[in-house]
Amino acid sequence: MVADIIEFKRPSPVENDPGRAIENAVVRLLKVRPFYGHLLLGCHRRLAPGTHAVGVTIAHGTPTLCIDPEQFALLTNDQQQALLEHGIKHILHLHPMRGKGYHRLTWDVSSDLAINPSIKHLPAEALLPERYGLENGLAAEEYARALTARFNTGNLEGEGVGDASRDKGGHTGAGSDDLLSETSDAKLLDDHKVWTEAESTPLRLAEQVVRDQVREAHRKSSGEVPEDIRELVEGWLAPPQIPWQQVLRQFVATAGRVGRKNSWQREHRRFQHNTPGTRKRHRLNLLVAIDVSESTDERELRESFARELLQIARGRDSRITVLYAHSRIRRIEQFNSSQVVAEAYSGGGFTDLRPVFDYARTMHPLPAAVIYLTDGYGPAPEEMEFPTLWVLTEDGQKPVEWGVELRLGDARREARVENNLTD
Numbered sequence: 139m140v141a142d143i144i145e146f147k148r149p150s151p152v153e154n155d156p157g158r159a160i161e162n163a164v165v166r167l168l169k170v171r172p173f174y175g176h177l178l179l180g181c182h183r184r185l186a187p188g189t190h191a192v193g194v195t196i197a198h199g200t201p202t203l204c205i206d207p208e209q210f211a212l213l214t215n216d217q218q219q220a221l222l223e224h225g226i227k228h229i230l231h232l233h234p235m236r237g238k239g240y241h242r243l244t245w246d247v248s249s250d251l252a253i254n255p256s257i258k259h260l261p262a263e264a265l266l267p268e269r270y271g272l273e274n275g276l277a278a279e280e281y282a283r284a285l286t287a288r289f290n291t292g293n294l295e296g297e298g299v300g301d302a303s304r305d306k307g308g309h310t311g312a313g314s315d316d317l318l319s320e321t322s323d324a325k326l327l328d329d330h331k332v333w334t335e336a337e338s339t340p341l342r343l344a345e346q347v348v349r350d351q352v353r354e355a356h357r358k359s360s361g362e363v364p365e366d367i368r369e370l371v372e373g374w375l376a377p378p379q380i381p382w383q384q385v386l387r388q389f390v391a392t393a394g395r396v397g398r399k400n401s402w403q404r405e406h407r408r409f410q411h412n413t414p415g416t417r418k419r420h421r422l423n424l425l426v427a428i429d430v431s432e433s434t435d436e437r438e439l440r441e442s443f444a445r446e447l448l449q450i451a452r453g454r455d456s457r458i459t460v461l462y463a464h465s466r467i468r469r470i471e472q473f474n475s476s477q478v479v480a481e482a483y484s485g486g487g488f489t490d491l492r493p494v495f496d497y498a499r500t501m502h503p504l505p506a507a508v509i510y511l512t513d514g515y516g517p518a519p520e521e522m523e524f525p526t527l528w529v530l531t532e533d534g535q536k537p538v539e540w541g542v543e544l545r546l547g548d549a550r551r552e553a554r555v556e557n558n559l560t561d
Contacts, residue, residue, distance in 0.1 A: 159207065160207060162215075163222060164178050164222070166219060167219055172358070172362055174226050175359075177229070177352070178203065178222060179539075180201065181201045182197075182200045182202045184203065184204050185206075186204040186205065186206060187208070188331075190327070191205070191206050191221060192225050192327075192329065193328050193330070193331070194225035194234070194328065196229070197338060197339070198339060199389065199525060200347070202335070204329060217261055220257050220258060220260045221261075224250075224254070224328060225328055227253040230352070230367065230370055230371075231249070231253065231370070232341075233245075234332075234336035235344050236278065240286070243318075244317065246330045247281070247326070248278045248281035249278045250326060251270070251272065251276075252281060254327075255274040255275070256366040262323070263325050263327070264324070265324050265326065266324075269324055270285065338392065339392055342385055343542070347542055349374050350536070350542060353374075353375060353543075354536075354539060356375060382545065385544050386450070386509075386527070386544060389507065389525075389542060390422075390450050392525075393424070393506040421456060422457070423501070423505050424456060424457070424458045424505060424506060424508075424509065425494070425509070426459070427461045427462075427509070427511065428463070429489055429513065430464050431488065431489045439531065440511070442546065443529060457472065457473070458472070458473050459471070459501065460472070460473070463494055464489050465488050465490045465493075466493050470497075488516065489512065490517055491514075491518040491519075492517055494508070494510065495522055498524055504524070507526065508522075508524045508526045508527070509526075509527045509529060512528070512529070512534065513535070514528060514530050514536055515534070515537070518538045519538070520538070522538075522541070526541035526542070527544055530544065530545050
């Protein structure tokens with residue numbers, strides 16, 4: 139009798155640690171498509187077990203990559219790379235932000251149709267324009283208009299997937315599942331439900347965040363950009379047409395919400411259950427740092443920045459802590475929204491950006507965000523838990539990868555125009 143042979147297989151590192159597959163995939167991208175790899179490194183990474191291996195969004199001003207490590211590890215190396223490229227292209231095209239006015243499922247399908255034809259090694263179920271008799275190379279909005287005309291998608295609410303079917307006369311039912319059912323086994327490759335988180339970020343701020351991310355990836359990849367997105371990247375690298383004041387306001391608005399909010403979980407003191415109670419929201423606590431070294435010692439620049447902060451502070455219930463610093467903190471001031479005044483303070487010397495963030499960690503309550511006016515030349519922490527807006531001078535540089543970049547290069551010109559109008 140032949141004895142049974144039992145083979146013991148040593149588990150691979152990926153089987154022991156599903157998250158290792160993600161790291162390996164990013165490393166492979168850095169080698170073969172460095173631009174995409176560096177874009178991924180600029181995303182916040184979040185483990186999110188769910189229905190898809192990957193999902194991307196812009197949450198609270200931060201590009202975010204959501205990963206289900208177990209599902210991701212089941213894909214081949216080529217499919218992993220293709221799926222990550224798929225997610226990055228959604229971010230580059232701002233698809234999570236652009237779907238307002240379209241039925242949710244229509245926009246989800248249209249966004250995939252716009253990017254999938256240019257990606258190699260996607261899973262077989264990838265949605266492609268040819269499945270709907272449409273041509274390649276259209277924008278998501280063009281696909282959405284074509285699909286809306288062909289399918290009855292009902293209202294804009296809900297998931298957009300129902301159990302309706304065609305009647306014997308060939309008429310479309312009330313549901314919108316035809317968008318996917320007509321393509322047999324085709325489906326969305328990534329989790330578009332996380333796109334709802336993008337509602338937390340105003341469009342102009344999202345544009346600035348992605349622009350920063352593209353600039354950094356372009357620099358680190360030595361300008362090596364895939365041909366199919368070259369024109370798109372050139373658009374991101376062009377000087378922004380967004381007024382810096384608008385970006386500053388939207389950054390502050392995203393940092394926190396203030397005031398009172400109705401809540402049925404709390405009984406109204408006078409009207410009991412007939413009326414929702416109110417729940418206090420915490421005052422917006424901001425930390426503003428001003429680099430007082432010689433490189434930022436420009437009166438028009440500082441006054442323009444301070445004037446805009448005044449308008450923002452007076453329009454909401456806020457508490458602003460202002461630090462004047464170079465290599466160390468030279469002066470600290472605190473204001474309520476109704477007490478803020480613009481002052482100039484000169485210091486001099488070299489710049490060290492770290493003391494401001496050391497101070498931020500000691501604040502109680504912790505700041506909702508940090509806004510730093512500086513040229514960026516100086517050491518900074520390697521990472522930071524506070525949302526940070528780097529307000530840079532015209533010749534400044536972003537000191538670290540984290541944070542949002544905003545340049546005040548036109549502040550002097552804008553100030554001169556404003557002074558001429560008021561004279």
